[in-house]
Amino acid sequence: MKRFAPALAVAILAFGLPARSPSQTTDSVPVSVSAEGRVTEWVYGLRIPAVRGLPFSAKAELETVSQLQDGTQITHKTYNLDARDSAGRTHNEMRNWITAEGEEPKLTRVELYDPATKMRTDLFPLSKLARQWVFSAATQTAAAGTAKPETTKEELGTDTMEGLPVKGTRVTQTYATGALGNDRPLRIVTEYWYAAELRLNLLTKRTDPRYGVQTVRVTELERQEPDAALFAIGDEYKVVNEAGPTLLAQGPGATDERAPDRAATSAAGASSGGLAGIARPGVGGVTVPACVFCPNPSYTDEARAAKFSGNVVLQVVVTADGRAENISVVRKAGYGLEQSAIETVKKWQFRPAKGPDGKPVATVVPIEVTFRIK
Secondary structure, three states, rough: OOOOEEEOOOEEEOOOOOOEEEEOOOOOOOEEEEOOOOOEOOOOOOOOOOOOOEEEEEEEEEEEEEEEEOOEEEEEEEEEEEOOOOOOOOEEEEEEEOOOOOOOEEEEEEEEEOOOOOEEEEEOOOOEEEEEEOOHHHOOOEEEEEEEEOOEEEEEEEEEEOOOOEEEEEEEEEEEOOOOOOOOEEEEEEEEEEEOOOEEEEEEEEEEEOOOEEEEEEEEEEEEOOOEEEEEEEEOOEEOOOOOOOOOOOHHOOOOOOOOOOOOEEEOOOOOOHOOOOOOOOOOOOOOOOEEEEEOOOOHHHHHHHHHOEEEEEEEOOOOOEEEEEEEEEEOOOEEEHHHHHHHHOOEEEOOOOOOOOEOOOOEEEEEEEEEEE
């Protein structure tokens, strides 16, 4: 007799990342939690300045390697496809980690930027929404009390990558004891290999004792005009024009995929106005929350009878003490699975995000819960 049980996959998306200029867009890989509670960290992707006359397309290979206290080494990899056209428009992707050899990682977000109009567009393939706004420099305000490290730079000489000359620089940031809650000086070392002909880093290697070694490497570089379709919004997307990135008071990395017509169902009576002041992971130095106790949701009788497999996407406020509150549905699956996902996520426990001062903060994140029949 076949057993029907939900296999859980969760994606807490790290949209945004630290504040940056409109000439730079950033990819990230989400924190993901499997049914066994395995947690992986996001890493930065390729940063593409929106300059004219330097078109290219390339694969950005992302890798993170961390070592546990018992010596166990954990490696995760993925890739993004990125491009810039002669007009300076940029295309940046975000994909999940690769979990099996030969697997194509799921595309979860595409960032588009047009310097001519200063229009930023975030495409969400899961919900088929396209969020647009005009970038405002006023959104890039530094967080108060941000710890500032002592920074030194070292020139590493020159090399050749992807047929282009590159210049290497090593930047060492040292945080004093107590600056981030650390009981001794914390040192982060980042190497950049910069190709001036493209105004692009072809290799970035960051060594951070908190997260291990994170590498972003440009491969399969083609210096020609990319397909114009990479910078277009597909007909299947519903375009949501935002009043500006301050609509939810969180800048260009805001993660709310809900349309203004409130088509999404709220399970806790939350309104968009009620999210004002809630931090966004990756914006202003805020880290990403991680689920540490994540029991599986239950299948409903209707879903079991239909042998249904699918996803429910929720918007969740993760409080500073690691609880899930203000849960609302971003994307439905039917068969009553939305309520099952909500009731289960209410029971989850998180390692909360931390602000730039190292203290826990409440954040709003989208969470994808995947129901799969085994």
